[in-house]
Amino acid sequence: MDESGEGGNGGVAASPRGDPRDDACLLGDDPRALFPSAGEMFSVPYSEIVSLQLETMRRRFETLAPKVTMLGRLADQVGIDQIKTLGDGAALLYPSGIYKSYRLSWFEGGDFQSLTDWLAQFTTHDLSAVRAKRANSLDQWFSELELATPLRVCHSSATSGKLSFVPRSEAEWRRRAATIPFADEAAGVEDGSRHVSYSGLPIISPFYRSGHSAFLMSLDWNIEVFGDASAVETLYPGHLSSDLLVLAAQLRNAVGGDELPKNPTPFGLSPGLTERWSELRELVSKPTQDRLAEFVETISQRFGGEAVWVIGPWPTLVDAAAMAERAGLLSCFGEDSIIHTGGGAKGRDLRSDDYAKVTQWLGVREIRDAYGMSELMGANATCMAGKYHLNPWTVPYLFGDDGTLLERRGTQKGRFGAVDLMASSYWGGYESTDSVTMTWDLPCACGRNGPYLEHAIERVADIVDDKVSCAATPALHDDLVKVLAQWEK
C-alpha cells in the first residue's frame, strides 16, 4: 500500500481528525463531513483508510448482523461472528443474484405480501405496517412501502425480465447524494476545481423525471438534495412505471425476433399487459428520437449559456448531440457545467467522434465517467490518468476464477466485490459480476492514494445478470417503443 502520504495537494494532509472511532462513524455515515473535498480524501495514506474501514465495518456488522436476517444467515454459514480483519468482509458478500432471489410468480400473481416478507430479510426497517395486500402492481407496492417505512427501494433495468431490488432508505440516498461531488473534484496533482458544489445548477436529464429504476432514483435524490425542482428539465416529464418496464421486458423476451404477430395471447404474457395496453400505446405514439429533437431545443432556450448539471446515459447524450448538431446548437451551456454519464463513455480515453460531438454540443472541455453500480453507493471517479479511484467507504475485494480471494497487492485481475460502508439499514457487502483489473499499492499518476481500477471493465464470463447500468433503462425503453411500434403494424 502507498503509505507515502504524498497527496500532491500542497502538503495539506487531510488526515482523519480527532478520535478514530468518531472518524469511523463519519466514514460510514457522512464521508463529506470527514473529508471536505476529494483532494483531502485521497491524500490520506491508504493504511489509515484501511484502519478506518476495519473499525467502520466492525461496527456495521455488529449492529446489522442481529437485525438483518440475511446477513445473520450468511454470517452463520461462513462462521463469522465478528469482524476481526478486513478479510472477514470478503466472506460476507452477498452473491450477485441475492436481490432477485424472490419468486417471479409472486408479483405476477399479485402476491405482494410474500415480496414484502422477502424484502424484510434484508433491512433493519420493520415492514409489518406495510399494507402490501392493497397493492396490485409494482408501482403500488413501492407506494405502500414508502407510506409505511423510510425504505426507498430502487431496482435494476429488467433486461432479464426479473428486477433486482436494493433495499435502500431515505438516509442512505441523502448520504449517497452528498458524496457525489467527490467525483467532480480535482485531487492529487490534477488541475481543476478542488471544491465542487451543485447548488443553484439547473438539472437536465434526457429521460424520465422519476421512477424506481436505480438511475431515476439517483436523479430524483440528486434533485431533492441539491436541486431546485423548478429548474429541472427531463425528456419525459412523468414517472416511469416499473410495471411497464417489466411488461416490456416480458414482451421482448417472449416475442424474440422482429416478426411480431398481431395477437399477443399465445405468448402467455402477464394479464397486466392487456390491462395497460393504452399506456403502452401512448409510449409508442411518439418515439424517443422525436422527443429528443424538441428536448435539445427546449433546454437550450431555457438554460442556454448557463452552467448546468447534465445527468444522462451516454448513448442518449450521443443521440441528443446528433439532434443538436442538426439543429445547429453548439456550445449550449457554460463551460463549467457538470456532466454525469455512464454506460458507454470512455472518459478521457474516448477519442471517437461521439465524444467530440457531445462535448461540442454541451460546450464543456471534458467529460469523465465514473464507476459504480446500484448495489454499492457512490461514484468512483475517473482521474486524469483514466483510472477509476475507489472511494474509501467502499472496501474492495478481488476474487480469482475459482472464487479464491486474491491478495491485496500489486496489480491483479479478478471479480470485483465490496462492502459499502455507507449502507446502514441493510448490509452493503456485494459480489459484483464485473471482472476488473485493480492496482492496490502502486502510485497513480494523478497522485491519489489508494487502490484504483483500469478503465476496461468486463462482465464475468457467462453470467446472465441485469446489473444496472444507466444505459440499460433507456435502451429498454427504446426497445419497448420499437417492439410496440412493430406490433402496431
Added chain:
Amino acid sequence: MPFVVRGRIYDDATIEHDGSGFRFVTPDPLEVQSELGLDSTTGMADLHSLSLGDIVEFLAELGKRLNPDENGLMRQAFELSVFTSNLPERVLRTIYSEQLDFFFRPEVLIEAVERRIGAAFLEGWVDEQGPDGRTVRVRAYGARTAHVIAGNTPGVAAITIVRNALTRGDAIIKTPRNDPMTAAAIAATMVEFAPDHPLTRHVSVLYWRGGDQSIEPRVFSSATIDKIVAWGGADAINNAGRYVGPGVELIALDPKRSMSLIGPVALDGGPGQAEVAERLARDVGLFNQEGCVSPRVAYVCTEGVSDAQARVRALASDVYRALGRLPSSYSAPVERLPQALAEELKVAKLVGDPWVAGGGTAGGVVVSSDGEAVEFADQMACRYVNLVPVEDFDGVIGDITSTVQTVGVWPESLRIELRHRLSLAGAQRIVNLGGATNPYGNQSLPQDGIEVLRRMCRWIVDEGEPAFE
C-alpha cells in the same frame, strides 16, 4: 483437425479457431468448397450399386478401427474433445474406447434398417398393390444431405456417418465447436482403409463457425443438396432453416428438454424410495446429463403423503448420494460448474429456498418449495436436477409441449397410465425411470418424434399402366 472431402484428407491448416481456453486449426473451407457439392443425384449411382450387405460389412470394418488406442486420428479427436467437450475425460474415454464401435455393429445396423425402413426398400423395388388393383413399386434412394451436427457426445458424429451410409446418402457434415473432430477422424479412417470405396467418396467433413456467411450459402445451396439434418440449439436450427426452400427439406432435431414423473412410492422411506433414487440418479447422471434425454426437472407426486417437503428432501439426499455411486466411467464430478448455475446455487444456499442437497462440483438436487420448477431449471447441468413436489401431474402434463423429448416415469404402472396423455401433450419418448439414458443409443427407434432414417431417403414410386375403368 483435418478436413475430409470425398475421399481426400486436407490437413493444410491455415485458419485458427478460438474456443474458450483452447484453440484449434483447420484448413480453409473456401478452398475445398468447390469439391463439396454434388451437382446431381446421378452422381450417387455408385452407392446404389452396393448391396446392403456390402454397406453393413464396410461399417462393421470401420467400427473396429475406431479405438483411439490404435487409431491416431481418433486419439487426436479424443484429445481435442477433452478441451472442447463438457464431458469429463474419463467419460469421454469410455465413449471413444468402448461405445462408438457399438453404432457400427452389424446386428445393430440390420435391426435399425429392418425396423425403421425395411431392408427390401433399400435393396430394390418393392411391390405394393393399390385398392384399384394396380401393382406399383416403391424404393428408397439416397439423398444429398448437409448435416449440421451437435457435439454433446461423439456418438452424434458416429450415428450421422452410419445413417448416411445405410440410406446411401451423400453427406456434407459440418461439425460443432464442442466436437470439431470426431466426424472428421471417422471419415479419415474410411479414407485410410478404403479410399476409393463409394461410401468413402460420399462423405465430407468440415468445420466452420456456425452461421459463417462466406461459406454457408455456398454449401447449403439447393442446386447441390436435397436435405439438411440440423441438430442442436435454437440458433443452429434457425440458421439451417434459412436454407430451406423448394428442393431443400429440413429434418430438424430441435433443442429438447426431458423430465421425470414419479409417483408417491418415491417417498415411502423404504425400498421404493431407494429404488427411485438409484433410477433418477442414472437418468440425471449418466454421461453427465449432456444428452437432451437426461431430465433437468423431476416431479414427485405427494398425494396422500404427510410432511411432504421433508420427505422430498430426504429423497433428494438419497438421489445425491446415488449420483456419487454412479460408475465413474459413465459419470464424474466436473472441474467447475457453469458460472450461471454456480451463482444460482450460491443464492439458493444462502436464502435456503430452494433447498439444495449436494451443491458442489459433484452435482446436486434442488428441491422446490412451491410446486413449481425453480426459475433456473433450464440451467441444470453437470448432474443437477430440480425435484418438484406436486399434488398431481395434471398441471405438469398441461404444460408439456413438443419441446419435451423424454419423460421418465415411475412406477411402471404409472408410465402405462400416463403415456397416452403425455404423447397427446407433445412428449416423444416415454420410458421407465432409469431408462432415459441408454448407453448404447436407440438407433432402431424414432428420434424426437421423427423417423429420421426414413426421412433421409428419397421415396421413389414406379407405376405401370393407369387403372382406368
